[in-house]
Each structure stands twice: as structure tokens, then as C-alpha cells.
Amino acid sequence: MITKMNHVSIFVLDQDSAYDFYVNKLGFKVHTDASMGPGMRWLTVCPPEQPELEISLMAIQEGMMFKGEAAAQMRELVKNGTFGFGVFQCNDLNATYEELKAKGVVFKKPPTKEFYGYEALFADDSGNWFSLGEKKEG
Numbered sequence: 001m002i003t004k005m006n007h008v009s010i011f012v013l014d015q016d017s018a019y020d021f022y023v024n025k026l027g028f029k030v031h032t033d034a035s036m037g038p039g040m041r042w043l044t045v046c047p048p049e050q051p052e053l054e055i056s057l058m059a060i061q062e063g064m065m066f067k068g069e070a071a072a073q074m075r076e077l078v079k080n081g082t083f084g085f086g087v088f089q090c091n092d093l094n095a096t097y098e099e100l101k102a103k104g105v106v107f108k109k110p111p112t113k114e115f116y117g118y119e120a121l122f123a124d125d126s127g128n129w130f131s132l133g134e135k136k137e138g
Contacts, residue, residue: 009058010055010086011083012060013079022045022055025100025103031045031046060074078128085129087130089135090135093111108122108129120132
């Protein structure tokens with residue numbers, strides 16, 4: 001029986017830039033930053049209140065995972081915002097929205113009440129987009 005997920009990947013165009021975005025703008029903590037041989041890096045971050053979930057910031061490059069043109073195609077999908085998506089939550093959406101905007105996070109949609117909750121949409125520096133929702137009480 002599967003009991004939980006502990007790693008998930010977000011494909012990024014540049015790991016150094018992604019490091020800056022996820023750590024310095026979103027406030028995530030670095031869990032692992034290690035070389036895996038020439039030109040390869042294992043970089044994982046986690047939300048401060050969820051250290052058991054490591055988010056691997058995976059560089060899109062030709063090699064073991066992507067062969068031939070697949071790397072270029074994947075970079076285009078991510079860059080155009082057509083591949084990555086995730087949902088994050090916070091305790092105070094308005095305050096978090098203002099804090100992240102001040103740090104340079106680009107929002108596609110400001111905090112808006114929807115039938116399913118209160119959310120804002122933003123993109124990372126690679127083109128992946130995310131919903132940021134306010135945690136419901138109860």
C-alpha cells in the first residue's frame with residue numbers, strides 16, 4: 001500500500017535561476033544540492049512547513065531522460081506555460097500575494113474568489129504555472 005509521496009519534479013529551463021526563484025522568492029528551503037557527474041545536478045527544495053516533500057528542480061537537457069529533439073521540445077512546452085502546473089496553499093492569500101509580488105513573482109491572476117475557493121495564479125521563471133490558494137479553516 002502506498003502511504004505518501006515524498007518527491008515530485010518540476011522541469012526548469014535553468015537550475016541556477018530556478019534555485020533563486022524557489023528559494024529567494026517563494027521562500028522554499030534547499031534540501032539537496034549535489035553534483036551527479038559532469039553537467040548534472042540533483043537539486044531539491046521543499047516548502048518550509050512541508051520538509052518531507054522534496055521538489056526536484058529538474059534541468060531539461062539532452063541525456064538520460066531526454067533524447068535528441070525531445071529536450072528542445074520539452075523546453076518549448078515549459079517556456080510556453082503548457083506543461084507544468086501545481087497547487088500551493090498559504091494561510092493568508094492577500095498577504096502572500098503582496099509579499100511575492102514585491103519579490104518579483106509574476107501573477108497571471110490576482111486573488112479571486114472562485115466556486116472552489118480563493119486563489120491567485122502565478123508562473124515561475126521557467127514558465128510553469130501554479131495556483132496559490134488560501135487554506136480553508138476547519
